[in-house]
Amino acid sequence: MRFFAPKNNVLPGFRLAMGFTLFYLSLIVLIPVAAIFIKTAAAGWSQFWQTATSPRVVASYRLSFGVSALAALANGVFGLLAAWVLVRYEFIGKRMVDALVDLPFALPTAVAGISLTTVYAETGWIGQWLKPLGVKVAFTPLGVLVALTFIGLPFVVRTVQPVLQDLDREVEDAAASLGANRWQTFYRVIFPALWPAALTGATLAFARAVGEYGSVIFISGNMPMRTEITPLLIVTKLEQYDYAGATAIAVVMLVASFSLLLLINLLQWWSAHRGT
Amino acid sequence: MSIEVRDVHKTFGTFAALKGVSLKIQSGELMALLGPSGSGKTTLLRIIAGLETPDDGSGDILFHGENVAALRAAARHVGFVFQHYALFRHMTVFENIAFGLRVRPRRNRPSNDAIRGKVASLLKLVQLENFAGRYPSQLSGGQRQRVALARALAVEPRVLLLDEPFGSLDAKVRKELRAWIRRLHDEIHITSVFVTHDQDEALEVADRVAVMNEGAIEQIGTPEEVYDQPASAFVYQFLGNVNIFEGRIRNGRLRIGCLELPVSSPESADNQPARAYVRPHDIELARIVAGEGVRRGTVQHIHTAGPIVRVGVRTFDGSQTIEVEIAREKHQELDLRVGNVVYYRMRHSQIFVEDYSI
Ligand SMILES: Nc1ncnc2c1ncn2[C@@H]1O[C@H](COP(=O)(O)OP(=O)(O)OP(=O)(O)O)[C@@H](O)[C@H]1O
Ligand SMILES: [Mg+2]
Numbered sequence: 001m002r003f004f005a006p007k008n009n010v011l012p013g014f015r016l017a018m019g020f021t022l023f024y025l026s027l028i029v030l031i032p033v034a035a036i037f038i039k040t041a042a043a044g045w046s047q048f049w050q051t052a053t054s055p056r057v058v059a060s061y062r063l064s065f066g067v068s069a070l071a072a073l074a075n076g077v078f079g080l081l082a083a084w085v086l087v088r089y090e091f092i093g094k095r096m097v098d099a100l101v102d103l104p105f106a107l108p109t110a111v112a113g114i115s116l117t118t119v120y121a122e123t124g125w126i127g128q129w130l131k132p133l134g135v136k137v138a139f140t141p142l143g144v145l146v147a148l149t150f151i152g153l154p155f156v157v158r159t160v161q162p163v164l165q166d167l168d169r170e171v172e173d174a175a176a177s178l179g180a181n182r183w184q185t186f187y188r189v190i191f192p193a194l195w196p197a198a199l200t201g202a203t204l205a206f207a208r209a210v211g212e213y214g215s216v217i218f219i220s221g222n223m224p225m226r227t228e229i230t231p232l233l234i235v236t237k238l239e240q241y242d243y244a245g246a247t248a249i250a251v252v253m254l255v256a257s258f259s260l261l262l263l264i265n266l267l268q269w270w271s272a273h274r275g276t
Numbered sequence: 277m278s279i280e281v282r283d284v285h286k287t288f289g290t291f292a293a294l295k296g297v298s299l300k301i302q303s304g305e306l307m308a309l310l311g312p313s314g315s316g317k318t319t320l321l322r323i324i325a326g327l328e329t330p331d332d333g334s335g336d337i338l339f340h341g342e343n344v345a346a347l348r349a350a351a352r353h354v355g356f357v358f359q360h361y362a363l364f365r366h367m368t369v370f371e372n373i374a375f376g377l378r379v380r381p382r383r384n385r386p387s388n389d390a391i392r393g394k395v396a397s398l399l400k401l402v403q404l405e406n407f408a409g410r411y412p413s414q415l416s417g418g419q420r421q422r423v424a425l426a427r428a429l430a431v432e433p434r435v436l437l438l439d440e441p442f443g444s445l446d447a448k449v450r451k452e453l454r455a456w457i458r459r460l461h462d463e464i465h466i467t468s469v470f471v472t473h474d475q476d477e478a479l480e481v482a483d484r485v486a487v488m489n490e491g492a493i494e495q496i497g498t499p500e501e502v503y504d505q506p507a508s509a510f511v512y513q514f515l516g517n518v519n520i521f522e523g524r525i526r527n528g529r530l531r532i533g534c535l536e537l538p539v540s541s542p543e544s545a546d547n548q549p550a551r552a553y554v555r556p557h558d559i560e561l562a563r564i565v566a567g568e569g570v571r572r573g574t575v576q577h578i579h580t581a582g583p584i585v586r587v588g589v590r591t592f593d594g595s596q597t598i599e600v601e602i603a604r605e606k607h608q609e610l611d612l613r614v615g616n617v618v619y620y621r622m623r624h625s626q627i628f629v630e631d632y633s634i
Contacts, residue, residue, distance in 0.1 A: 170362035173327045176349040177356040178376035178431055188379070192366045 033254065040251045043244035051248040056224050057233060064230040065256065067141060068209035071148035076202035079156025080194065086157070087164045101158070104151050109214025116147055117219045139221030144229065147215045152205030159201035160194055167193055196268055203264045210257055277340050277434040277467045278303045279324060284335030286319055286328065286491075293319045294330075295491040301484075303340075304465045306458070308478035311488030312514065317471040318359060320488070321437050324469065325354045339434065352435075355428030359439040359471075361420045363412040369423050370408040373398055376431035398426040401460070418449045425457075429464075438470035442477065450474075454481050475515045479503060487511050509628040512553045519559070519598045521552040521625075530627050533593060535571055539627055550629040556601040558624040561587065563610055565619050573598070575616045580607070587612060589620055 040048055051057065086098055104112065120127045120137040127137060137143045167190065175185040213231040220227040230253055237246035279301040286294040293316045301307045309317045322328040324337060326349035337344050344352055364372050371378075373395045377386055386394065399405050402422035412420055421441060428436060441457065442450040458481050461468055472478050478485045479499040486496045487510075495507040506512035523532035525548045530537045537552055562570070573589040576597055585607040587600045600620065602610075612618065 168360070168362060170358045170360060171364060173322075173349070174356065174358060174362040174364075174427075175375070175379075177325055177327065177352075177354055178379065178427065179350045179353075180375070180379040181350060184379045188375070189364055 036247050036250050036254065039243065039247040043248065047244060048248045048251075051245045052252045056228070057230070057249055059225045060228050060230040060233050061252070061256075063141060063144065063226075063228065064210055064253075067144045068148055068206050068212075071145055071152055071209050072202040072206035074145075074149050075152045075156045075205045076198055079153065079201055079205075080160055080198050082153075083157045083160035083164055087161060101154050104153050109151065109212065110218070112150060113147060113215035113218035116150060116215065117143075120146060120219065138219055139223070139227065141220075141227055143219040143221070144216055144227060147219050148209040148212060151212055151215055152209050155205040155208065156198055156201030159197045159204070163194060163197040196271055199264065199268060203261060207257060207261060210253065278338075279435060279467060279469070280336075280338040280341075281320070281324065282336045282338070284320070284323055284337070285331045286316070286323060287331050293491050294323070297335075297488075297491070297493055299486055299493060299496065301467060301469060303467055306461045306468045306470070306481065306483045308482035308485045309469060309471045309488060310473065310475060310478040310485050310514070312473055315488040316491040317473075317488055318439055321356075321439055321469065321471055324435075325349055325356050325437055326352045327356070353431065353433050355431065355433030355436040355466075357421075357424045357428050357436070357438040357441055359443055361412070361424045363420055363423060363427070365412055367411075368408065369399070369404065369410050369412070369415070370395055372412070372423055373427045373430050375427060394430060395426075398430055401429070402426045417445050418453060421445065421453065433466070436466050436468040438468065440471050440473070442472070442474075450477070457481065479515070487514060489514075506626065509551065509553065512626060512628070517556050517599060517601075519554045519556065521554065521596075523550060523552065524548065525550055525629070533591075533595075535569065537569075537622070537625055537627065548629055550627055552622075552625045552627050554598075554622050554625045556586070556599045557584075558622060559598065559600045560621045560623055561589070561600055561602060561606075561610060561612070562619045562621070563616075567621065570619045570621045572617060572619055575612050575614050575618055577614060578607075578612060580604075587618075589618055 082101065086094065086101075117124075117138050119125050120130075120143060122128065122131050122136070122138070124138070130137060135142070137146055171189055172185055175189045180188065211231060213229075213235065216229050217232055220229065220232075222228050222232055230249060234246045234249050234253075237243075237249070279299075281297055281299040284294055284297045285292070297316070297320055299307075299320075309320065311317050319328060323330055326337075326344070326347060330337075330345075335345075339352070364375065367375070374391050377391050377394065380386075395408070396405075399408055402425060404419060404422055404426070407415065407419065407423075412423065415423065425438075425441070438457075442453050445453065454477055457470075470482070479502075482499060484496060484498055485502050487494045487502060489510050495502055495511045497505075502511060503515055506515060512518060521532045521535075523530045523535075523537075525531075525539060525546060526536075527546070528539055530539050530550050530552055532552060539550075572592045576588040576590045578588075579586040583604070584601045585604055587602060587607075588597050589600055590597050598620070610618075
C-alpha cells in the first residue's frame with residue numbers, strides 16, 4: 001500500500017479518495033472482524049484452544065480448506081479453458097453460454113444446493129448413471145467438491161476473459177515465426193500472460209468456497225467428522241447460543257484465510273514486479 | 277534466397293485486401309513495399325511469412341524456386357519484425373532474443389553456452405549490450421525495435437521481413453535506424469523486405485521499391501526509376517509533393533488555359549481531358565519574362581524555414597495556388613515578397629490521361 005500520492009498524479013483528490021477507502025473498509029470489514037476477535041478474547045485462551053482444536057472441528061477445517069482448494073484448482077483449469085473458448089471461438093449461442101457462466105452468482109445458494117442434490121442423488125439424473133460405476137456424489141466429500149466448484153465457476157472465467165481479450169495476437173504470430181509449435185507458444189507465451197489473472201480468479205473462488213454455506217449443506221449430508229464443513233459448525237454453535245465457541249472457530253478460519261490470501265497476493269505482486 | 281510471389285489474392289469477408297499481387301525479390305536484395313495505409317502491405321508480408329494464407333486456389337509463394345505454400349510459419353525460417361514489435365512482455369531482452377533458439381527441437385537446440393554466446397553477439401550487433409536483463413517495458417521505442425530485430429535474426433532466417441520497422445519513432449531516430457539497417461543489410465546480405473509508408477525512407481534505403489495501392493502493385497523499380505519515371509499518376513503523387521494542372525489535349529499538345537505543354541506520344545485523342553503533374557522543385561521562378569512557356573502569377577506565401585524555401589504562387593487567372601521549391605540562394609537573389617509578381621516556368625512535367633502515362 002502506498003500512503004503518499006505520486007507527485008505528478010493526473011487526477012487530484014488522492015487524500016480524499018484514500019480517506020474514504022479506509023473509512024469504508026473499516027466500516028464494512030475491519031470493525032466486524034475486530035468484534036469477532038474481541039468476543040473470542042473475552043472467553044479466554046484455554047477455552048478457545050479447546051474449541052478450536054477439538055477433533056470434530058479439525059476434521060471440518062480439513063474438509064473446508066482441502067475441498068475448497070481442490071475446487072479452486074478445478075475452476076482454475078476449466079475456467080481458463082472456458083474463457084479461452086469464449087474469447088477465441090465464434091459459435092452459435094455464444095452469448096447464451098457467456099450469460100450462463102454468471103448463473104452461479106445469481107442463483108440463491110440454497111436453490112443451487114437443492115438442485116445439485118436432486119441431480120446427484122442416487123436416483124437423480126446424473127447420480128443414477130454414476131451409481132453403477134461405484135461413484136457416490138451426494139452426501140460425500142465429492143458432493144461438497146461439486147457444490148464448491150459450481151459456485152466458484154464464474155470467478156476464473158471473468159478474470160481471465162478481459163486479459164485474454166487484450167492479449168496481442170501478434171505475439172503469438174511472433175512465436176510461430178520464430179519456430180515455436182502450438183504447445184510451446186501456449187506455455188511460453190500465452191500462459192505466462194494469463195496466469196496472474198487465473199490465479200486471482202482461483203483465489204477468489206477459493207475464498208468464496210471456504211465461506212460457502214447454503215449450497216453445501218444440502219448435498220453434503222453434514223456427517224460429523226466426514227462431510228461437515230466449518231461454516232456449518234459455526235452456525236450449529238450459534239444455534240446452541242455458544243457464541244464463544246462459534247467465534248473461536250471463526251477466528252481460526254479468518255486467520256487461515258487471511259494468511260492464504262496474503263500469500264497469494266504477495267506471489268502476484270512479486271510476479272507483476274518482475275516485469276516492470 | 278530469392279522470394280517470388282505469384283498472383284496472390286486475399287479477401288477478408290467481402291473485402292479484397294490483395295488483388296493479384298506478383299513480386300520477385302532477388303537473393304540478397306533489400307526491397308521496400310511502399311504504399312498508403314490500408315493498401316495491403318502488412319497482409320502481403322504476412323502471407324510471405326505464412327502467418328496468413330492466400331485465398332483458396334490463388335497464387336504461390338516460392339522461396340528459392342521452391343513452393344512454400346504448404347509450410348506453416350514455423351517451418352518457413354522467416355524472420356519477422358512486427359509493426360508494433362510484439363515483444364514477449366514477461367521475458368527479459370535476453371530471453372526474448374533467445375526464444376527462437378530455445379524452442380528448437382532438442383536435437384538441434386544449441387547448448388546454453390552457445391545460446392548465451394549467440395545472444396551476446398546479437399546484442400552487440402544491435403548495440404544493446406547493457407540491456408540484456410531489462411524487460412521490454414523498460415526500453416525506449418527504438419530499443420524495442422532493435423530487440424525485435426535481434427530476436428528475428430537469432431534464428432538465422434533465410435528471409436527478413438520488417439513491417440514498418442521505424443513506424444512509431446521520431447524523425448531523428450528514424451533516420452539513424454534507417455542508415456543502420458542499410459549498413460546491417462550490407463554486412464549480412466540477407467534477402468529483406470521492409471514495409472513503409474514513408475517515401476523518403478523507401479527511396480533512401482531500398483535497392484528496389486514496390487509501390488502498392490489498394491491491394492495491387494502499381495510499379496516496381498529502383499528508387500531512381502520509380503521517382504523519375506513513375507508508371508502512374510498514383511505513383512507520381514505518392515512519391516513526393518506535386519502540382520496538378522488540368523487541361524485538354526489539342527493537336528497533340530496539352531492545353532492548360534493558354535499554356536501549352538508538349539505531349540510525348542501523339543496518338544492521344546483530341547479534346548481528351550488530361551493532367552500535367554509537376555514537382556515543386558521542377559518549377560523555375562523569375563522576376564522578369566525570359567524565354568518560352570513562362571506564366572505570370574503573384575506570390576501568396578513564403579516559408580523560409582528549412583534547407584529549401586517554399587513559395588506559394590497564385591496563378592494569373594486565380595484558379596489555383598502552385599507550390600514551388602527553390603534554393604535559399606535563389607530566394608535571396610530574387611528577393612521575393614508576398615504580393616510580388618513572379619513568372620514561373622515548368623522545367624519538367626509528366627502528363628497522365630485517365631491515370632495512364634502517355
Ligand atoms: N484480419 C482482417 N480482417 C478484415 N480486414 C482486414 C484484416 N486484415 C487487414 N484487413 C484489411 O485489409 C486492408 C489492408 O490491410 P493491411 O494491414 O495489409 O494494410 P497496410 O498496408 O499494412 O496498412 P498500414 O500502413 O496502415 O499498416 C485494410 O483495409 C484492412 O482493413
Ligand atoms: Mg501495416
